[in-house]
């Protein structure tokens with residue numbers, strides 16, 4: 475029997491109770507951050523030797539060198555060729571759909587830059603360039619994520635990134651063939667079987683064996699998320715994509731077994747994953763809870779699910795679906811399922827969610843694998859200001875300023891005036907030299 479926390483939005487201290495559900499245990503958070511900081515500092519100083527030590531310790535390997543942890547292209551190709559036909563076809567279909575979506579995104583999101591000319595011949599614009607080299611983190615501690623290989627590498631390649639360096643831990647040295655096959659399909663350039671904060675450090679600082687990258691993207695556990703936060707500035711990062719989350723807002727019209735399984739689907743990722751149901755119908759909440767208890771024993775990862783739902787799960791009774799949408803905006807979940815009749819009316823009221831799944835048939839799991847949009851999404855309420863991983867994460871923009879001689883006469887006077895105002899003589903001088 476799982477005891478899931480029950481909240482009622484009419485309770486006086488409801489907001490505080492909800493905040494407590496969403497918060498991570500502060501002491502745990504600090505301990506993880508300290509551990510990540512110490513690992514990063516060590517990798518920065520000792521390079522490969524530190525990466526090797528932590529990899530052998532945390533992933534229970536007996537590797538002799540970091541070079542020995544690189545997987546050659548031949549091995550990626552062989553993994554692809556070894557797949558059973560149905561699995562290979564599914565992987566290819568997922569890759570094709572993810573690529574199609576991101577190609578559309580590239581076209582629609584202003585990837586070509588722009589220029590325009592002013593009347594005096596001055597040209598202004600913006601140039602968009604892909605990053606040269608990116609590191610993609612593919613999680614691998616508690617589960618293997620071939621789908622995350624596709625979700626990270628395909629948008630990078632669509633953006634035009636020249637070199638994609640993938641890191642993925644292989645606990646006890648067990649390589650996942652589907653992960654390697656996905657790397658082959660997605661065109662990953664180099665793969666190292668390392669993970670955790672040490673992999674983030676290696677990509678951020680570079681080591682004798684692992685090339686320094688310009689940006690690190692991809693999801694991971696709390697150690698990976700803490701390490702990414704800490705290396706931001708030395709390299710770019712995409713977002714904080716930590717332990718998975720699902721918020722289901724339901725009007726009570728979906729089969730309770732479906733919703734229970736949807737809650738399991740994210741809980742099974744990690745003990746720290748979070749699954750929340752928000753519904754105006756107390757009877758329906760009770761039916762989902764009964765279904766959870768009915769279905770749990772058949773789940774191979776039932777202990778992970780149990781811990782996640784017990785420690786971080788919640789079922790929230792609200793006044794109505796309007797209030798459910800307000801709470802969805804507060805929670806700003808990684809995944810929001812609007813499991814309701816006429817879901818669009820509720821989606822219109824939601825501003826903060828990494829991805830929205832509308833209607834009874836859009837299970838979150840379809841988005842995880844093959845719908846097409848990216849499954850690397852902001853967690854821990856960062857959907858208030860972050861977006862899904864996309865082609866735009868692998869591009870940067872440069873401003874273009876090409877001033878004509880005529881333009882220099884007008885702009886030069888404005889700039890010089892403001893430069894004198896700031897007390898910056900050389901700025902004024904360089905503008906004034908170009909005046910006739």
Ligand SMILES: NC(=O)c1ccc[n+]([C@@H]2O[C@H](COP(=O)([O-])OP(=O)(O)OC[C@H]3O[C@@H](n4cnc5c(N)ncnc54)[C@H](O)[C@@H]3O)[C@@H](O)[C@H]2O)c1
Pocket residue numbers: 509532533612613614615616617619622643668669670671672693694695696697698715716717718743744747808849850851852853
């Ligand atoms: N938000 C997203 O888009 C998304 C997508 C897929 C997965 N996820 C999440 O990614 C996470 C994957 O986690 P995972 O653990 O399976 O794999 P992981 O690869 O993120 O982490 C494994 C690594 O963590 C490090 N580690 C483990 N225990 C440690 C300790 N005590 N001290 C220091 N380092 C330690 C080890 O180096 C290990 O190699 C899950 O939380 C899952 O929910 C998120």
Ligand SMILES: N[C@H](CO)Cc1c[nH]c[nH+]1
Pocket residue numbers: 619621622717718719740808842849850851
């Ligand atoms: N739900 C994860 C993102 O939070 C992605 C994933 C990959 N495989 C299964 N699920």
Ligand SMILES: [Zn+2]
Pocket residue numbers: 718739740743842
């Ligand atoms: Zn998932």
